[in-house]
Amino acid sequence: MDENRAGDIAVSIEGISKFFPYQGQGNLRQLPAxxxxxxxxxxxxxxxxxxxxxxxxxxxxxxxxxxxxLTDVSFTIRRGEVLGxxxxxxxxxTTLLKxxxxxxxxxxxxxxVDGRLAAMLSVGTGFHPLFSGxxxxxxxxxxxxxxxxxxxxxxxxxxxFAEIGEFIDEPVKxxxxxxxxxxxxAVAVEMSSDIFLLDEILAVGxxxxxSKCLSxxxxxxxxxxxxxxxxxxxxxxxxxCDRVVxxxxxxxxxxxxxxxxxxxxLSNMFESxxxxxxFERTDREGSGLLKVDRFWFEDExxxxxxxxxxxESCALCLHFDCGSIDGPVSAAxxxxxxxxxxxxxxxxxxxxADFEPAMGGxxxxxxxxxxxxxxxxxxxxxxxxxxxxxxxxxENAGRFTVVTGDFYGTGRAETHSPIMIExxxxxxxxxxx
Amino acid sequence: xxxxxxxxxxxxxxxxxMLAKRQIRGRxxxxxxxxxxxxxxxxxxxLVLNLFFALTAHFPxxxxxxxxxxxxxxxxxxxxxxxxxxxxxxxxxNEALLGKIFLPRLIFPIVPIAVASIDLAVSMSLFIxxxxxxxxxxxxxxxxxxGVLAVFFVLALGMAILxxxxxxxxxxxRLALPTITQLLFFSSPIVYDVTLVPExxxxxxxxxxxxxxxxxxxxxxxxxxxxxxxxLFGMSVAIALIVLVVGLFYFHRVERxxxxxx
Numbered sequence: 001m002d003e004n005r006a007g008d009i010a011v012s013i014e015g016i017s018k019f020f021p022y023q024g025q026g027n028l029r030q031l032p033a034x035x036x037x038x039x040x041x042x043x044x045x046x047x048x049x050x051x052x053x054x055x056x057x058x059x060x061x062x063x064x065x066x067x068x069x070l071t072d073v074s075f076t077i078r079r080g081e082v083l084g085x086x087x088x089x090x091x092x093x094t095t096l097l098k099x100x101x102x103x104x105x106x107x108x109x110x111x112x113v114d115g116r117l118a119a120m121l122s123v124g125t126g127f128h129p130l131f132s133g134x135x136x137x138x139x140x141x142x143x144x145x146x147x148x149x150x151x152x153x154x155x156x157x158x159x160x161f162a163e164i165g166e167f168i169d170e171p172v173k174x175x176x177x178x179x180x181x182x183x184x185x186a187v188a189v190e191m192s193s194d195i196f197l198l199d200e201i202l203a204v205g206x207x208x209x210x211s212k213c214l215s216x217x218x219x220x221x222x223x224x225x226x227x228x229x230x231x232x233x234x235x236x237x238x239x240x241c242d243r244v245v246x247x248x249x250x251x252x253x254x255x256x257x258x259x260x261x262x263x264x265x266l267s268n269m270f271e272s273x274x275x276x277x278x279f280e281r282t283d284r285e286g287s288g289l290l291k292v293d294r295f296w297f298e299d300e301x302x303x304x305x306x307x308x309x310x311x312e313s314c315a316l317c318l319h320f321d322c323g324s325i326d327g328p329v330s331a332a333x334x335x336x337x338x339x340x341x342x343x344x345x346x347x348x349x350x351x352x353a354d355f356e357p358a359m360g361g362x363x364x365x366x367x368x369x370x371x372x373x374x375x376x377x378x379x380x381x382x383x384x385x386x387x388x389x390x391x392x393x394x395e396n397a398g399r400f401t402v403v404t405g406d407f408y409g410t411g412r413a414e415t416h417s418p419i420m421i422e423x424x425x426x427x428x429x430x431x432x433x
Numbered sequence: 434x435x436x437x438x439x440x441x442x443x444x445x446x447x448x449x450x451m452l453a454k455r456q457i458r459g460r461x462x463x464x465x466x467x468x469x470x471x472x473x474x475x476x477x478x479x480l481v482l483n484l485f486f487a488l489t490a491h492f493p494x495x496x497x498x499x500x501x502x503x504x505x506x507x508x509x510x511x512x513x514x515x516x517x518x519x520x521x522x523x524x525x526x527n528e529a530l531l532g533k534i535f536l537p538r539l540i541f542p543i544v545p546i547a548v549a550s551i552d553l554a555v556s557m558s559l560f561i562x563x564x565x566x567x568x569x570x571x572x573x574x575x576x577x578x579x580g581v582l583a584v585f586f587v588l589a590l591g592m593a594i595l596x597x598x599x600x601x602x603x604x605x606x607r608l609a610l611p612t613i614t615q616l617l618f619f620s621s622p623i624v625y626d627v628t629l630v631p632e633x634x635x636x637x638x639x640x641x642x643x644x645x646x647x648x649x650x651x652x653x654x655x656x657x658x659x660x661x662x663x664x665l666f667g668m669s670v671a672i673a674l675i676v677l678v679v680g681l682f683y684f685h686r687v688e689r690x691x692x693x694x695x
Contacts, residue, residue: 020693103536104692125533128455130462142448143534
């Protein structure tokens, strides 16, 4: 990085920190405190009541009521490179993109952007369902600060990229979710400027469209555009990024060659698997007679892990609370891809494993002796029935990462389709058939 | 204390226009009566109030037929309330957009003003038609109505900007607004004339900025109406300007941390 000439830096991030205060619940008892605090601040601003002459420090977050999403993050992004940002959920990746796109301001530090940066942080932002694809393209362009002429110049490319065809004049609400995502992506790609920010955008569309997006991204890079990519898909990060930054709890813990950073990330994940809380999830269904409050993954030796290995044994553990339950409990886990498409359903009723939990709660352990999934990100849902009635059902309950292993014992990994099936090949004599 | 970047807002005027158009089209897109709904609200108010006050208290409306008298007040009041209500929710209601894409934030409270102006134009053309039907002819001083409307716009804009920022910060305010606007209706000279309120209360009464503006507009378009109180009108102008300036300052101050607070 030392030999960078000035002007080769597209974005420079200097000591950025971001503090999010916890949002009050607007309770009445806080009102006097809020009032006094604002009076005190006003007094401080006008120099009354405090030691005069003290520099009016930018309201430093002194109270512990909040959390630091980013702490002293510094790095530079070179012009024309694809920079990947990886890290677990909650490591500050999205916050960083929001700061880069000026959607939110850093609490400390600054980001200097050389070039035009107009970006959508998610596909389809600002789409109005009642309007046609054409109208929404124009709207999105205007939202990104493009003039009418600039939008017109990109219009054909967008329609072609999105593969919408004659539906372009139909209202967007009549589109399939795939069409919607493709149009949104096309808009985001074609309309963004010198610096292009992508947040987990590859979770949309089918495989073919995803690979099209990736090659379009490379094309952008070749045109001299800078791409910042936030993704959980480590294959993509390894395959397409020039450099990767690893965030952990809001700090940059590693930066450099994609392969190095990704393997550092994974080894870290192995060592520090943790339990994920679910009790705050309110999007569940069921009587709540039995309630799953956290989950984690275990490896063969029963250690909590952050990633699981393809072809090896792993267990999904669901910790639950319950009262007294009459009759057997059956549990089912559905493994899905990130689009929510079912890959496999594992159920206690099919395997005659319904159980009667002890009063108070316990752990449901679903062990997969030889994980047949290829490397990538997956999600799961669960559904638990107690005494014949739905007790707890949660879609998209959690995500997990599978890393490459040796499923077939041949040292080679399948990469084309998500599920591996144990099988044998044999070739016989044609006369013997 | 800094001033918001007004040049940036001016550069985004095409976007403001598009967002307003989208809101109007989105609202009327699937309604058979379309934009005529903009007429139905003032007309129904006018009919109900006219009937009610004809049967009960009969407020003197001087040389002006009561329906026209009512409508002239209702137009402005309803425009103002739309600007205030929609403006107040313009930041909290656009959270999805604000959190995903950078835009000059000040455009959000401006868009509802543009939308309400279209409604105002529609109901105003109805007023003009009725005006001619009742056999009136615009006097020369009607040209001054443009000035009164300009003050109205400044007031509505200032209110929308100030309230949008306040509502993003203090969520209770949004819930208080319907009550406030309802009180505003009864404390404004819409169904009654200014002379109904004794002059000794005018200093307090004039804190409602509509008090100076509605009679001024009536004076502009109707002959035989007593000239409006310059004191009341002056108070309204001052309030409009103060609200706009305070609104802009306050908006700029909270803008920075706005997205995190939504």
